[in-house]
Amino acid sequence: MKFTFGTATLSLALLASTPLMGGISFSQNAAAQKPADTQSAVLIKQDVIRKTLENGLRVIVVKDPLAPVVTAQISYLVGSNQAPAGFPGTAHALEHMMFRGSTGLDKDQLAVLGAQLGGSYNAFTTENVTQYYYTAPAEDLNIMLKIEALRMGGLSLNAADWEKERGAIEQEVSRDLSNPIYKYVSELQKIMFDGTPYEHDALGTRPSFNKTTVALLRKFYETYYAPNNAILVISGDVDPAQAIAQVEKDFGSIPRKDIPKTKPITLKPIKAQTLTYPTDFPTSLVTIAWRMPGEKSKNFAVADILSDVISSQRGALYGLVPQGKALMADFEYVPKGEVGFGVAIAAFPKGQDYKPILNEVKQILQNIHEHGVSPELVEAAKRKEIASLAFSANSITGLASSWSTALAFQGLNDPNEMAAAYQAVTPEQVNELAKQILNPDEAITAILTPENSGKPISNKGYGGAESFASVPDKPVKLPEWAESALKKLNIPKESAAPTDITLSNGIRLIVQPIHVSNTISIFGQVRQNPSLQEGKGKEGIAGITDDMFKYGTKTLDRLAFRKAVDDIAADVSAGSDFSLSVLAPDFDRGVQLLADNELNPAFDQKFFDIVKQQTSQSLVGLYQSPGYHFSRAITKAINPPNDPSLRQPNPQEVMKLSIQDLNDFYKKSFRPDLTTIVVAGNITPEQAKTTIEKYFGQWKAEGQKPDLNMPTRPNSKSSYVHVPDKSAVQNSVALVESIGLDVHHPDHYLLNLGNEVLSGGFAGRFYKDLRVKTGYVYNVNSDFSWSQTRGSYSISFGADPDKVSLARKAALKDLTSMQTASVTDDELQLAKASLLRSIPLQEASIDGIASRYLTYTSLGLPLNTSHLAAEAYYKATAAEIQKAFQTYVRPKDLAQIIKGPATP
Numbered sequence: 001m002k003f004t005f006g007t008a009t010l011s012l013a014l015l016a017s018t019p020l021m022g023g024i025s026f027s028q029n030a031a032a033q034k035p036a037d038t039q040s041a042v043l044i045k046q047d048v049i050r051k052t053l054e055n056g057l058r059v060i061v062v063k064d065p066l067a068p069v070v071t072a073q074i075s076y077l078v079g080s081n082q083a084p085a086g087f088p089g090t091a092h093a094l095e096h097m098m099f100r101g102s103t104g105l106d107k108d109q110l111a112v113l114g115a116q117l118g119g120s121y122n123a124f125t126t127e128n129v130t131q132y133y134y135t136a137p138a139e140d141l142n143i144m145l146k147i148e149a150l151r152m153g154g155l156s157l158n159a160a161d162w163e164k165e166r167g168a169i170e171q172e173v174s175r176d177l178s179n180p181i182y183k184y185v186s187e188l189q190k191i192m193f194d195g196t197p198y199e200h201d202a203l204g205t206r207p208s209f210n211k212t213t214v215a216l217l218r219k220f221y222e223t224y225y226a227p228n229n230a231i232l233v234i235s236g237d238v239d240p241a242q243a244i245a246q247v248e249k250d251f252g253s254i255p256r257k258d259i260p261k262t263k264p265i266t267l268k269p270i271k272a273q274t275l276t277y278p279t280d281f282p283t284s285l286v287t288i289a290w291r292m293p294g295e296k297s298k299n300f301a302v303a304d305i306l307s308d309v310i311s312s313q314r315g316a317l318y319g320l321v322p323q324g325k326a327l328m329a330d331f332e333y334v335p336k337g338e339v340g341f342g343v344a345i346a347a348f349p350k351g352q353d354y355k356p357i358l359n360e361v362k363q364i365l366q367n368i369h370e371h372g373v374s375p376e377l378v379e380a381a382k383r384k385e386i387a388s389l390a391f392s393a394n395s396i397t398g399l400a401s402s403w404s405t406a407l408a409f410q411g412l413n414d415p416n417e418m419a420a421a422y423q424a425v426t427p428e429q430v431n432e433l434a435k436q437i438l439n440p441d442e443a444i445t446a447i448l449t450p451e452n453s454g455k456p457i458s459n460k461g462y463g464g465a466e467s468f469a470s471v472p473d474k475p476v477k478l479p480e481w482a483e484s485a486l487k488k489l490n491i492p493k494e495s496a497a498p499t500d501i502t503l504s505n506g507i508r509l510i511v512q513p514i515h516v517s518n519t520i521s522i523f524g525q526v527r528q529n530p531s532l533q534e535g536k537g538k539e540g541i542a543g544i545t546d547d548m549f550k551y552g553t554k555t556l557d558r559l560a561f562r563k564a565v566d567d568i569a570a571d572v573s574a575g576s577d578f579s580l581s582v583l584a585p586d587f588d589r590g591v592q593l594l595a596d597n598e599l600n601p602a603f604d605q606k607f608f609d610i611v612k613q614q615t616s617q618s619l620v621g622l623y624q625s626p627g628y629h630f631s632r633a634i635t636k637a638i639n640p641p642n643d644p645s646l647r648q649p650n651p652q653e654v655m656k657l658s659i660q661d662l663n664d665f666y667k668k669s670f671r672p673d674l675t676t677i678v679v680a681g682n683i684t685p686e687q688a689k690t691t692i693e694k695y696f697g698q699w700k701a702e703g704q705k706p707d708l709n710m711p712t713r714p715n716s717k718s719s720y721v722h723v724p725d726k727s728a729v730q731n732s733v734a735l736v737e738s739i740g741l742d743v744h745h746p747d748h749y750l751l752n753l754g755n756e757v758l759s760g761g762f763a764g765r766f767y768k769d770l771r772v773k774t775g776y777v778y779n780v781n782s783d784f785s786w787s788q789t790r791g792s793y794s795i796s797f798g799a800d801p802d803k804v805s806l807a808r809k810a811a812l813k814d815l816t817s818m819q820t821a822s823v824t825d826d827e828l829q830l831a832k833a834s835l836l837r838s839i840p841l842q843e844a845s846i847d848g849i850a851s852r853y854l855t856y857t858s859l860g861l862p863l864n865t866s867h868l869a870a871e872a873y874y875k876a877t878a879a880e881i882q883k884a885f886q887t888y889v890r891p892k893d894l895a896q897i898i899k900g901p902a903t904p
Contacts, residue, residue, distance in 0.1 A: 046062050046063075046064075046393065046399075047062065047063035047240065048060065048061065048062050048063075048240070048414075049061045049240035049241065049243075049244055051244050051247075051248075053227065053247070053248060053251060053252055054252070055227040055228060055251070055252065055254055055255060055256045056226070056227050056228025056229075056256045057227035057228065057230055057231075057232060057247070057251050057254075058230070058231045058232065058407070059232045059234070059244060059247050060231070060232070060233045060234070060403055060407070061233075061234045061235070061238065061240040061243045061244060062233070062234070062235040062240075062399055062400070062403060063235075063236075063237070063238060063239075063240055064235050064236055064237065064393055064396050064399050064516055065237045065516065066236075066237070066393075066394070066395075066396055066514060066516045066843070066844065066845070066846075067236075067237060067396065067495075067840055067841075067843035067844045068137060068138045068139070068237050068493075068840050068843075069135060069136070069137060069138055069236050069237060069396050069840055069841055069843070069844040070135070070136065070137070070138040070140075070141045070144070070234060070235070070236030070237065070238050070396070071133065071134070071135040071233075071234070071235050071236055071396050071397045071399075071400040071844075072133065072134050072141065072144045072145065072148065072232065072233070072234050072400075073131055073132070073133040073232070073233045073234075073400045073401065073404045074131065074132050074133075074148050074152075074230055074231070074232045074233075075129050075130070075131045075230065075231045075232075075233075075404050075407075075408035075409075076129065076130045076131070076224065076225055076229055076230050077128065077129060077224075077229050077230065077231070077259075077408060078091060078128075078129070078130060078224035078225075078229060079091045079125055079126050079127045079128045079129050079130055079202055080092065080125065080126070080127050080197065080200060080201070080202035080204070081127045081128055081197035081198065081262070081337070082197075082220075082224060082260075082262070083197075083220070084216065084220070086208065086211070087204075087208045087211065087212060087216065088200035088201075088202075088203075088204050088205065088208055089169070089202070089203060089204010089205060089208050089209055089212070090204070090208075090212065090216065090217065090220050091125050091130055091202060091220070092125040092169070092202055092203060092204050093162075093165075093166075093169060093204065093209060093212055093217060094130075094217050094220055094221055094225075095123050095124070095125045095130050095132075096165045096168065096169055097155065097157055097161065097162065097165060097217060098123065098132065098151050098155065099111075099123075099762065100155075100156060100157070100158075100161040100162075100165060101155075101156040101161070102150045102151045102153070102154055102155050102156055103150065103153065103154035103155075103156070104150050104154075104479065105147065105150045105151075105479060106156070107156070107161065107772075108476045109476055109477075109478055109479065109482075110147065110762070111476075111761075111762040111763040111767075111768070111772075112476045112478060112763050112830060113143065113147060113478065113482055113486075114761055114762045114763060115760045115761050115762065115763035115764070115830050115831075115833070115834045116486050116763075116829075116830055116833040116834060116837070117134070117136040117137070117140050117143060117144070117486070117833075117834075117837055118136060118137070118833060118834040118835065118836065118837025118838035118839075118841070119134055119135045119136030119137070119140075119837065119838065119841060120133070120134070120135040120136075120397075120841070121133075121134045121135075121136075121761065121762070125202045126202055126336070126337075126409075127197065127198060127201075127202055127336055127337055128336075128337040128409070129408050129409055131404065131408070132148065132151075133397075133400075134147070134148075135396065135397050135841060135844065136837065136841070137492075137837050137840050137841075138236050138237045138238055140485065140486070140837075141234070141236075141238055141243060141246065142246050142250075142485070143481075143482055143485055143486065145246055145247060145250045145251075146250055146481060146482070148232075148250075148251075149250035149251045149254065152225060152226075152227065152230070152251065152254055153253075153254045155218075155221055155225075157214050157217055157218050157221065158214065159213075159214045162212075162213075162214050162217065164772060164773065164774075164775050165775070166209055166210075166212070166775065167774070167775020167776070168771045168772075168775050168777070168778050169204070169209055169778070170206055170209060170775075170800075171730065171775070171776070171777050171778035171798060171799060171800065171803075172203070172778040173203060173204065173205065173206055173209075174729045174730035174778075174798070174800055175730050175778055175798045176203055177729045177730070178725075178727065178728035178729045178730045178798075178900065180277055180278070180279035180280065180281065180448060180727055181279075183277060184275070184277050184287070184446055184448065185201070186201055187275060188275075188289055188341065188343075188444060188446070189201060189341075191270065191273070191444055192270060192289070192291050192339075192341055192444070193265075193267065193291075193339055194268055195266070195268055196265040196266070196267065196339070197265070198265070198336060198337075198338075198339050222257075223257070223259075223260065224259065226254075226255075226256055226257035226259065227251055227254050227255075227256055228256040228257065228259065229257070229259045231404065231407050231408050232247065232251075233400045233403045233404045233407070234247075234400070235396050235397075235399040235400035235403070236396045236400075236844075237396075265338060265339070267291070267339070269442075270291060270442040270444070271441070271442070272440065272441050272442060272443050272444070272445070273444060273445070274444075274445040274446070274447065275444065275445070275446040275447070276446070276447045276448075276449065277446065277447070277448045277449070278448075278449060278450075278451045278726070278727055279448045279449065279450050279451065279727060280450070280451065280625055280626045280627060280725050280726075280727045280728065281448065281450050281621075281625060281627075282350065282450060282618060282621035282622035282623075282624070282625040282627070282628065283327055283328075283347045283348065283349060283350055283450065283618060283621050283622075284347065284348050284349070284350055284351075284352065284354060284447075284448065284449055284450060284621075285345060285346070285347050285348075285446075285447075285448040286345070286346050286348070286354050286357055286358045286361060286445070286446070286447055286448075287343050287344065287345045287346075287445070287446045287448070288343070288344045288358075288361060288362065288365065288443050288444070288445050288446075289341050289342065289343045289344075289443065289444045289445075289446070290341065290342050290437050290438055290439070290442060290443055290444075291339065291340070291341055291437065291442065292333060292335070292339075292340040292341055292342045292437055293335070293339075293340055293433075294335050294336055294337045294338040294339045294340045295335035295336070295337060295340065295409055295410050296337055296338060296409075296410060296411045297335075297338070297340075299429075299433060300335060300410065300421070301385075301418070301421035301422050301424070301425050302425050302429045302430055302433050303333060303335070303340065303342075303433060303437075304333060304335075304385065304422070305378060305381045305382060305385065305422065305425045305430055306333075306373070306430050306433055306434055307331055307332070307333035307342055308381035308384065308385065309373045309374070309377045309378055309381050309430065310331040310342075310344070310365075310368065310373075311330050311331040311332070312377050312380070312381070312562075313550075313558075313562045314377060314380075314559055314562050314563065314566070315377065316364045316367070317329050317330070317331060317344060317346075317361065317364050317365075318330065320346060320357070320360055320361075320364075321614075322551065322558060322607060322610065323610075324609075324610040324613060324614065325348075325356075325357060325360055326346040326347060326348055326357055326360075327347040327348060327349065327614050327617065327618055328345075328346065328347040329344075329345070329346040329347075329361070330344075330345055331343065331344050331345070332345065337409075342437070344361050344364075344365055346358075346360075346361050349617035349618070349620065349621060350450045350617075350620065350621030350624070351620075351621075354447050354449075358445070358447075362440070362443075365438050366438070366440060368434050368438060369434055369435060369438035369439065369440070370435075372427070372430070372431030372434060372435075373427070373430055373431060373434065375427040378425065378426075378427045378430050380563075380566035380567075380569075382422050382423065382425055383566070383569035384566070384569050385419075385422045386419050386422050386423060386569075387569035387583065389402060389415050389416075389418065389419050390517050390518065390519055390583070391517065391519055391581065392415070393516045393517040394514075394516060394517055394519060394521070394681070394845060394846040394847070395844065395845035395846070395847065395848075396844045396845065397844065397845070398845065402415045403415060406418055450621055450624070450625060451726055451727065452624045452625075456629050456633060456721050456722065456723045456724075457721070457722045457724075475824070475826045476826065486833065489829070489832055489833060489836060489874060490836065491836065491867075491870045491871060491874050492836060492837075492839045492840050492867075492870055494864060494867040495840075495843055495866075495867075497863065497864065498510050498511055498512040498853070498863065499511040499512075499685035499688075499689075500863060501689065503672075503689075503692070503693060503696075503697065504697070505672040505673070505696075505697060505698075505699055505700055505701070506671070506672045506673025506674075506675070506701060507672045507673075507675050507676075507677055507692070507696060507699070508675070508676045508677070508857060509676075509677050509679070509688070509689060509692055510676065510677070510678045510679070510853050510857075510863070511678075511679045511680075511683070511684075511685040511688040511689070512678070512679070512680040512849055512850075512853075513680075513681075513682075513683060513684060513685065514680050514681055514682070514846060514849075515682050517681070517682065518583060518584045518585075518682050519581065519582065519583055519584060519681050519682060520580075520581075520582055520583075520584050520587045520590075520679065520680070520681035520682060520683050521579070521580065521581050521582075521679075521680050521681050521846050521847075521850065522578075522579060522580040522581075522590075522591070522594065522677060522678070522679050523578075523579050523677075523678045523680075523847075523850035523851070523854060524577070524578040524579065524598075524675065524676065524677045524678070525576070525577050525578075525675065525676050525854045525857075525858065526576045526577075526578075526669070526670050526671070526674055526675045527674040527675070527676075527708055527858055528542065528576050528669055528674070528708065529708040529709075529710070530542035530543075531644040531645050531647050531710070532644055532706070532707075532708060532710070533665070533668070533669050533706065533708070534647070534665070537653055537656075538657065538661055538665070539647055539648060539649040539650065539653065539654075540615060540619075540649030540650075540653070540654045540657065541657055541661050541662065541665045542576070542665065542669070543615065543649075544608075544611055544612060544615055544654075544657065544662065545575075545576075545662055545665055545666055545669075546575040546576055547611045547614075547615070548601060548602075548603055548607065548608065548611060548662065549573075549574040549575045549597060549598070549601050550574075551601075551602055551604060551607040551611075552601075552602045552604075553596045553597055553600045553601060553602055554596075554600040554601075554602055555596060555600065556596065557602070558602075561593070561596075561597065564593055565593060568582060568583070568586040568589055568590060569582075569583065569586075570582040570583075570586065570590045570593070572590065572593055572594050572597060574594065574597035574598045574601070575598075576669075576670070578594065578597075578598050579594075580593075580594045584681065584682045584683065587683065587687075587691065588691055588694075591691050591692065591694075591695050592695050594695075595695035595696050596695075598670075598696075599696070599698075599699055601666070603659065603662055603663060603666070605659050608659050608662060612654060612655060612657055613655070615649070615654050616651040616652075616654040616655050617651075619649060619650075619651040619654065620651050623651075626723050626724070626725035626727075626728070626899050627899070629723040629899070630723045630732065630734075630897060630899040633721040633723060633897045634734055634736050634794075634895075634897050637716060637719050637721070637736050637737075637895035637897060638716045638736050638737060638738040638792050638895070639713060639716070639738070640713055640714055643713060644710060644711070645710065667702065668703070668706075671701040671705065672696070672699045672700065672701050673701045673705055674701075674705065674708075676853070676854055676857045676858075677692060677696070678849075678850040678853050678854060679692070680846045680849055680850055681846065709787075709788045709789045710787065710789050710790055711789065712789050712790065713738055713790060714738075715737070715738055715740055715890065715893060716736075716737050716738040716893060716895065717893050717895075718892060718893050718894060718895060718896075719895040719896075720895070720896050720897075721895075721896075721897045721898070722897075722898045722899075722902065722903070723897070723898065723899040723900075724900075724901075724902070725899050725900045725901070728899065728900035728901060729800075729900075729901070730798050730799065730800055730900060731798065731799055731800070731801055731804050731898050731899065731900035731901060731903060732796070732798050732898070732899045732900055733796065733797050733798070733799060733804055733807070733808065733896070733897070733898050734794055734795070734796045734896075734897045734898075735794065735795040735796075735808065735811065735812075735894045735895070735896055736792065736793065736794045736795075736894065736895050736897065737792065737793055737889075737890060737893050737894050737895060738790070738791070738792050739751075739784065739790075739791035739792055739793050739888050739889070740791070740888060741786075741791040741888050742786060742787060742788060742789050742790060742791055743786035743787060743788060743791070743859050743861065744788065744860070744861075746872065747884050747887070747888070748784065748786055748791065749869055749872035749873060749876065750872075750876055750880050750881050750883075750884035751784050751793075751881075751884050751885070751888060751889070752784060752835070752869075752873075753831055753832065753835060753873055753876050753881055754818055754823070754831075754881040754884065754885055755782055755783065755784055756831035756834055756835055757818070757823050757827045757828070757830075757831045757881075758782050758814055758815065758818065759780070759781055759782040759783070760830070760831055760834050761834070763830060765814040765817075766780045766781075766782060766795070766811060766814055767780060769810045769811075769813070769814055770797060770807050770810050770811060774806070774807075774810065776797075776799055776803045776806050776807040776810065777797040777798060777799045777803070777807050778798060779797065779798065780795070780796070780797040780807070780811065781795070781796050781797070782794065782795040782796070782811075786859070787859065788859055788860055791888075793889060795811050795815070795894075797811070801900070801901045801902065801903045801904060802903075802904055804898065804903045805903065805904070808896065812891055812894075815889070815891050816891050818881070818882065818885040818889070819882065819885045819886045819889065819891075821882070822878035822879060822881070822882045823878050823881060823882070824878075825878070828876075828877075828878050828881070832873050832874065832876070835869075835870075835873045836870055836873055836874065839866050839867075839869070839870055842866060852866065
């Protein structure tokens, strides 16, 4: 569940499920995309082979020919709940150390392999499971399996590595302690699960990490990391029998161990109480939380359906939004093994009294507690949950995650058991559970109140870039089994071209038949640029227009429209970006509903007034928030004064907008000749064209098509801004500048390739110098951003105040070295391998395929741009990369923007 207000995004599910990773965040429930077969719980047919090795390792291989890609996920059935008393972060610390090398593969070799494979390589820790995952080209499955087998068989675990990694973990702790939602969820867990391992999240604490030793980590590893305590799931375009044989070869000799039994937990009674927290959010929040069943509970499916019903857009809680009583309202269910909790949440304007909205939420939940829920909404929720499992095949990673979730997290045999559980849920069971858990005497209420940001402090610059000598790293010799498989670079085979046609009204229709599930997805985009399209004094009308689509159509009001969507277990979203996910048999009805929403929005005066008021109120809070000032400072740093990108709505002026302004903007900006529609799934191009023309063919454009490209801009100059943030422990840092290059210039490929040398995952210079060698940061990223007329460059990291200057100097040293010396042959080979091997991964999900096509069309690029990029990367030389960085990158012009505590 994500709540977005301008630049601020909250994610309770992400934080509360506490997945802790070496780089990015991940939720173990992410596999469950919405929609599958709505009539039967057991019609999800997949090509699956299972085997349990003699040493107890459970292996599941699921064939999915969506793309020449494979995902391997190994889940160890151990997490923070098994940590020694006083050391709640032990499992998390060991997860980090799993990337520090093992017998037969040291940390440098592992980092190089991770980069050279070009995939997504990471891990996360929860209370009961620690998972390591890799997604890469299918031809490299044997390399992925060998890595995991070596790590299972014998981890290095030396004191020097732990001292370095401890610094990175402490930066991760600081990052999370800077997040108000994290603080809230941590306190909530302590109250709900007091006296059990669940009272601590899986992150750990600085004091516990300071006491943690390599000997403690080794004991934990030797106790729980064993084949009979692990589940390996492989999905993708592989031969299942061959995959099983490779697993037996790599893992078969690892001995099993006697795993300690998990002690049962006893939950204490909960007494109602109210918590208060200051935040850096732009809006105020009220939440009410209850203890709920865990994902291994027999009532998990019932609890999940209850959560879906409460959060339904047809329900009373969400109804607070169209009534103008809340800016956002939702219910989030967070299952955690044997236990879980649910949170009702509502957002309201900063500065308003929380009591009215809190009473509204209490009354709604009390009514459900006493009188139950609508049987119709229960059936709708069941259809959607079952449908979601069918859509998992539309992502190779999602498919693997659905199996890992079922087996490792839920204790089931396969995802179909979960589908069967949903199918068996009755309204009576849902109402009984609601009666049991939504007890006001056990509710934990919280009020989260925004604090104003201090005034940003700025000056012309922070001194520019220092001069550094480049010290190239020594070449890393890979083991023979990896060297022979990865030493040769290849341009990936060009994927089959989609059908690409332009309809008579100007819509560009791209159809990609994909027969991996009986589902069809539509992804659409009306190209817009509010900075150029909103009239003077009309700023904000574009966002309001997009918000208005959720209030129904001229033929179906809001509730009737949502019911029609629920009846076919579909997902429909309209606006400047629009989408449809639907089962193939209901494609015609789904497109009809999507077109009705997109082409015939109701635009009712009553809802317009509500949305206008909500927008204005949200802006008032947003403009006082640290996140806004941070983002705004970045935008100002790279753009000249009076640039169109600096336009923004004024809360008072927003209130003057009229329904005529809304209709005028819609008529002018929503044009078929600016629209691209991608259809992907179990359909033929002919069928797609016929259906799209049937429902979108009457859409006509009026007047001259506008030019939506931003004007070119001059090079930005060095500047410094510090945005105070009282709620943060750690600083967020951005080093940014404009680049005098656009996406159509071939040199942008050279800069992308050089950036891979700098920021290419675990083997990148930034990661090695700012985290591995020094522990200054937990994560660091850099990126070039391109449009049709502009470019920009950014380096971002989070660090404690006393480490900001050190981290910045190290980053600038690495950046400057790209100009003063050629990248080494090994670095160039590694960067090329990473980018070339990552290209097939863009096709590893239907969402990814469609997103790529929409990006290319919006940038005016050919649909085979991935292949053109591969050819450019393959041919690039070290001298060309150095020259590109000398020509376009200006270290002395980088602006520095910091959000958080003051730095020394």
